[in-house]
């Protein structure tokens with residue numbers, strides 16, 4: 536399983552990743568994405584290396600996953616190389632079937648940085664390299680890193696990634712912003728293209744990519760793309776020419792060729808409602824009725840963002856308290872809009888009343 540992405544790169548295919556997103560990403564989210572886009576690789580939201588070492592409950596809650604999510608990479612954060620090594624031993628346990636470990640070296644949140652975690656490792660380079668070295672000594676799983684252009688513009692990305700590579704990192708994802716920028720301004724990939732000329736490991740670009748086609752325009756000499764926020768309520772954002780023209784792919788995904796127009800997949804209302812139902816059911820299945828039916832609220836409204844009728848349903852969707860209630864609302868939309876199920880909300884095909 537080591538470097539499971541290699542096969543694709545050898546065929547000159549770009550890699551497509553779902554970004555780690557704490558508070559959004561979880562097993563149900565990944566299942567919802569991969570039902571539509573089985574070609575993507577998933578990196579989990581971040582988990583504390585110390586937390587995984589000290590809490591069997593945490594490990595047993597977040598590492599088990601559905602087969603559809605495979606190969607799944609788990610992202611961890613921390614600052615103590617020894618703790619990372621201990622966490623790796625737990626993560627690589629056969630029963631969890633995890634395919635790789637990603638180290639968070641990009642989180643800009645103040646609390647995270649103050650603790651010496653996340654993007655502060657862009658400054659504490661030697662600790663960052665030691666973490667990768669210890670991880671490699673501890674496990675056979677491939678070790679990747681997700682980071683940013685720099686902490687505040689004063690660090691050298693090429694030297695940093697060269698150091699990670701020498702320490703044994705086998706893939707790196709760069710979000711095209713500094714940590715100081717957080718989410719302001721626009722992601723800029725200029726330094727990432729330059730970086731790739733100086734290292735041998737795969738380099739993935741991330742930040743503000745709208746969909747697969749947009750990503751393929753931006754990827755240039757890099758090895759792949761990673762999409763995060765574009766996937767909110769939109770598991771179709773990973774679909775491009777390559778997938779839509781691949782008969783084998785069409786057997787694995789419920790997408791319809793006619794809904795791919797000018798490089799973008801425009802799901803019909805019927806497809807959107809099916810995706811909402813699948814996501815809601817998986818969230819309750821994985822997190823239980825109470826937690827799952829509260830957490831699904833934010834996802835369901837995202838799926839309907841282009842649907843002109845959303846206003847009438849939003850209030851009810853964001854206050855739903857049970858799976859049954861969510862499914863009733865979804866079915867009500869299905870019934871009330873039964874003549875529009877083949878129409879595509881993002882193309883404005885369902886007009887406002």
Ligand SMILES: Cc1cc2nc3c(=O)[nH]c(=O)nc-3n(C[C@H](O)[C@H](O)[C@H](O)COP(=O)(O)O)c2cc1C
Pocket residue numbers: 554555556557558559579580581610639641642681710741742743744761762763764765
């Ligand atoms: C809600 C949210 C949670 C995030 N959580 C993580 C995380 O756990 N680990 C991480 O490396 N990045 C995290 N990120 C950053 C994303 O992985 C990604 O780098 C960023 O959103 C830029 O990509 P995008 O423009 O495609 O969304 C998070 C972003 C968002 C919006």
